[in-house]
Amino acid sequence: MTNAAAGLPRTIAVINGKGGVFKSSIVSSVGALLAEAGWRVLLIDLDIQGNQSEDLGLADSTDEGKHQVAVIPAGRPFEPQPTGRERLDIIHGGIELEDLASVMQGRQARDPEWMYALGKSIASIRDDYDLILMDCPPGLPILQTLALVAARYVVIPTRSDAGSRKGMRLVARRFAAARAWNEDLELLGVVRTGITSSAKGIREEVRREIAADLGGAAPVFETCIRYAERPAKAVRDTGRLPHELEPEAERWFKARFERLRERKVKEAATKPGAHRADRTDEAEIVLAPSTTGLAQDYAELAQEFVNLLGDAEGRAEESA
Numbered sequence: 001m002t003n004a005a006a007g008l009p010r011t012i013a014v015i016n017g018k019g020g021v022f023k024s025s026i027v028s029s030v031g032a033l034l035a036e037a038g039w040r041v042l043l044i045d046l047d048i049q050g051n052q053s054e055d056l057g058l059a060d061s062t063d064e065g066k067h068q069v070a071v072i073p074a075g076r077p078f079e080p081q082p083t084g085r086e087r088l089d090i091i092h093g094g095i096e097l098e099d100l101a102s103v104m105q106g107r108q109a110r111d112p113e114w115m116y117a118l119g120k121s122i123a124s125i126r127d128d129y130d131l132i133l134m135d136c137p138p139g140l141p142i143l144q145t146l147a148l149v150a151a152r153y154v155v156i157p158t159r160s161d162a163g164s165r166k167g168m169r170l171v172a173r174r175f176a177a178a179r180a181w182n183e184d185l186e187l188l189g190v191v192r193t194g195i196t197s198s199a200k201g202i203r204e205e206v207r208r209e210i211a212a213d214l215g216g217a218a219p220v221f222e223t224c225i226r227y228a229e230r231p232a233k234a235v236r237d238t239g240r241l242p243h244e245l246e247p248e249a250e251r252w253f254k255a256r257f258e259r260l261r262e263r264k265v266k267e268a269a270t271k272p273g274a275h276r277a278d279r280t281d282e283a284e285i286v287l288a289p290s291t292t293g294l295a296q297d298y299a300e301l302a303q304e305f306v307n308l309l310g311d312a313e314g315r316a317e318e319s320a
């Protein structure tokens with residue numbers, strides 16, 4: 001029988017053994033969007049980079065993962081922190097998690113229940129939330145395993161390059177190993193990220209490659225997350241998510257065109273070169289539509305999370 005601290009309901013590990021496939025961005029955006037939609041959401045950042053705190057604008061209030069180091073090895077429950085957004089809480093990650101990895105490594109030899117440690121810290125607060133998303137590190141395999149044992153579902157973001165797909169195959173192996181301790185673990189779906197083309201052919205090609213990598217029919221999200229570097233950078237720089245930047249993007253867009261109109265009238269007789277847009281203007285005009293597009297991708301992805309969770313829970317109920 002599976003341990004009570006394993007396979008926790010509505011608990012999802014977002015994971016890929018490869019770096020930079022938008023794991024953290026998916027966790028922060030999907031989490032925040034579902035919280036806005038009325039869900040009670042907890043984000044657990046298991047990465048030393050602490051990107052959740054950055055994406056949510058909490059870089060000043062993060063403990064860099066200290067709380068996790070204090071409670072997980074001690075078997076104590078998490079005390080989540082607010083994010084300044086309604087219904088959205090966080091367990092911060094950061095550099096202190098290096099200690100957690102080495103403490104848990106030491107545990108492996110002498111504690112037969114070491115793999116349930118993260119699940120134990122989550123279990124007693126599980127019912128306070130409708131959804132728990134874990135942002136997994138690209139390295140630190142021991143933290144990945146803890147997440148895969150605590151989680152009921154796995155979401156794997158992947159880009160189409162060979163490296164990301166190798167990372168995905170690595171996760172598939174780790175997934176299979178974790179099942180020995182967490183038999184309910186299920187792949188909710190693979191998310192295609194960093195897509196630069198809207199061409200259906202390319203998207204379908206990536207879908208076929210994913211199926212080949214995972215050894216057959218694999219659930220794949222319909223929504224792809226587009227490549228949009230500028231808004232992604234703006235998120236980390238400002239601590240505001242794509243959908244939170246969107247109203248601003250619209251204002252930038254309008255302001256830009258107003259300035260353009262004004263210039264048309266004024267500039268004919270003014271100094272040479274004045275017709276050239278300055279650098280800020282150029283940044284704004286690219287930022288505006290791509291921010292809206294990216295925010296839209298995440299809204300669709302969040303909806304698909306809800307649908308796929310509903311389907312999976314329906315199937316589980318039927319077979320119970």
Ligand SMILES: Nc1ncnc2c1ncn2[C@@H]1O[C@H](COP(=O)(O)OP(=O)(O)OP(=O)(O)O)[C@@H](O)[C@H]1O
Nearest residue numbers: 019020021022023024025138226227228229232233
């Ligand atoms: N849609 C996007 N288009 C382009 N770049 C993006 C996009 N989303 C995020 N990025 C950038 O790509 C990098 C990786 O994103 P993110 O941190 O979400 O990925 P990750 O898989 O969590 O990475 P890591 O493995 O390092 O934890 C970051 O610099 C981020 O700003």
Ligand SMILES: [Mg+2]
Nearest residue numbers: 023024047051
């Ligand atoms: Mg990350």
